[in-house]
Amino acid sequence: MSGLRERKKEATRAALSWAAVRLTVERGLSAVKVEDIAAAVGVSPRTYNNYFSSKAEAIAFRYLERSLRLAAELRHGPPGEPLWEAITRAALRQLEPGPEVERMPPQEPDEWAAGVRVMLAEPALEAEMLRASKIAEKELAAAIADRTGTDPGSDLYPRLVAASVMAANNVALELFVQGGTGEPMEVLLPRTLRMVAAGLPTP
Amino acid sequence: MSGLRERKKEATRAALSWAAVRLTVERGLSAVKVEDIAAAVGVSPRTYNNYFSSKAEAIAFRYLERSLRLAAELRHGPPGEPLWEAITRAALRQLEPGPEVERMPPQEPDEWAAGVRVMLAEPALEAEMLRASKIAEKELAAAIADRTGTDPGSDLYPRLVAASVMAANNVALELFVQGGTGEPMEVLLPRTLRMVAAGLPTP
DNA sequence: CGCAAATATACGCGCCACGCAACTTTCCCT
DNA sequence: AGGGAAAGTTGCGTGGCGCGTATATTTGCG
Numbered sequence: 001m002s003g004l005r006e007r008k009k010e011a012t013r014a015a016l017s018w019a020a021v022r023l024t025v026e027r028g029l030s031a032v033k034v035e036d037i038a039a040a041v042g043v044s045p046r047t048y049n050n051y052f053s054s055k056a057e058a059i060a061f062r063y064l065e066r067s068l069r070l071a072a073e074l075r076h077g078p079p080g081e082p083l084w085e086a087i088t089r090a091a092l093r094q095l096e097p098g099p100e101v102e103r104m105p106p107q108e109p110d111e112w113a114a115g116v117r118v119m120l121a122e123p124a125l126e127a128e129m130l131r132a133s134k135i136a137e138k139e140l141a142a143a144i145a146d147r148t149g150t151d152p153g154s155d156l157y158p159r160l161v162a163a164s165v166m167a168a169n170n171v172a173l174e175l176f177v178q179g180g181t182g183e184p185m186e187v188l189l190p191r192t193l194r195m196v197a198a199g200l201p202t203p
Numbered sequence: 204m205s206g207l208r209e210r211k212k213e214a215t216r217a218a219l220s221w222a223a224v225r226l227t228v229e230r231g232l233s234a235v236k237v238e239d240i241a242a243a244v245g246v247s248p249r250t251y252n253n254y255f256s257s258k259a260e261a262i263a264f265r266y267l268e269r270s271l272r273l274a275a276e277l278r279h280g281p282p283g284e285p286l287w288e289a290i291t292r293a294a295l296r297q298l299e300p301g302p303e304v305e306r307m308p309p310q311e312p313d314e315w316a317a318g319v320r321v322m323l324a325e326p327a328l329e330a331e332m333l334r335a336s337k338i339a340e341k342e343l344a345a346a347i348a349d350r351t352g353t354d355p356g357s358d359l360y361p362r363l364v365a366a367s368v369m370a371a372n373n374v375a376l377e378l379f380v381q382g383g384t385g386e387p388m389e390v391l392l393p394r395t396l397r398m399v400a401a402g403l404p405t406p
Numbered sequence: 407c408g409c410a411a412a413t414a415t416a417c418g419c420g421c422c423a424c425g426c427a428a429c430t431t432t433c434c435c436t
Numbered sequence: 437a438g439g440g441a442a443a444g445t446t447g448c449g450t451g452g453c454g455c456g457t458a459t460a461t462t463t464g465c466g
Contacts, residue, residue: 130336159374163371167366181357188359199400256453
């Protein structure tokens with residue numbers, strides 16, 4: 001599992017993904033060629049395609065990884081904890097910056113945030129992010145099914161909870177990057193989760 | 204709005220979309236070239252690209268249209284109706300086959316259903332369907348905001364409700380096409396909607 | 407009936423996903 | 437430790453696709 005091979009592979013994948021994000025934020029998606037991303041990491045363009053089958057997939061990979069951590073956290077928590085508390089804790093935990101952030105200190109936070117907004121507006125990106133969401137949702141449904149003793153193949157409950165959690169997550173994230181209110185994710189996310197957990201009666 | 208021009212355009216778009224679906228169900232996505240779709244409708248390949256920028260988009264268009272009807276139904280219903288009743292009614296209304304179905308009588312329902320399953324398994328398709336979902340979700344959020352007097356730009360409520368409704372819709376649809384239980388959409392959908400509306404406590 | 411605008415088509419270019427066949431690196435077993 | 441198997445990397449080549457541009461054709465409107 002943690003042989004030299006696997007670790008090197010993951011390092012290359014992360015490097016490619018990160019390079020793709022950085023270049024896209026700097027120049028815009030269409031101005032970045034696959035060749036550029038590969039060159040930035042020091043591999044051949046062909047190798048790039050062994051890791052990611054499109055530019056969008058490389059960029060969305062970072063989001064996918066973070067989303068998958070939600071399900072992983074849920075599995076590794078204390079089994080006795082009430083479901084929704086465990087979910088909220090796992091969701092908050094996923095917000096903590098991973099070890100990859102320290103590699104790229106954002107020197108110009110404002111400019112970078114603007115670039116990210118432009119990046120997320122790309123339709124191709126949007127589709128790939130949603131796909132990542134759905135992959136994570138499947139993992140999450142499996143984890144919830146484990147916890148609640150339901151069957152993800154035939155029961156509605158785990159799927160619905162997983163879908164609702166991702167919905168809450170995405171709504172909070174949207175509102176955050178859109179920056180309407182200045183509230184941080186640590187505030188928005190628990191609020192949306194509480195709302196979907198409690199139900200959504202007309203206010 | 205309903206000039207000859209517009210209607211012809213919509214007819215061409217629908218024909219292209221439908222041809223794309225039919226050919227894909229018959230042969231599989233990669234075996235269908237854009238040229239084939241254009242030829243089946245009788246327009247040039249370049250014209251095809253004026254309507255849809257990818258094969259996936261053409262296929263997902265039918266799903267998009269149906270999903271958008273949900274928001275439209277919600278707007279055209281009686282304004283006094285309680286929100287969740289209106290939503291449920293609109294969601295069920297959207298299931299009724301549109302006028303386009305009568306044009307293509309499915310001669311072999313079983314074979315066709317199998318083809319649809321294969322089609323939906325394509326990753327590129329999945330991404331496009333999700334994108335369509337999100338477009339519809341935005342419309343739905345706007346409609347809900349109208350009804351409840353909230354602001355879709357800054358309030359969590361309409362976005363969360365819209366996201367939850369689409370989540371319920373998609374979960375029901377997944378379970379239906381996957382065919383685990385033999386229950387029809389008319390049963391699954393109200394159930395998932397009731398669940399997300401009432402909240403999702405641990406069972 | 408004729409002009410303006412919108413749409414369809416023809417041509418062409420550059421990018422990109424991917425199969426194939428060598429070559430190199432890592433792993434595992436004795 | 438060492439050697440063969442397995443996995444990863446790379447170069448080459450190909451076909452399809454997204455799209456810009458220019459031109460022809462059709463529709464809408466006065």
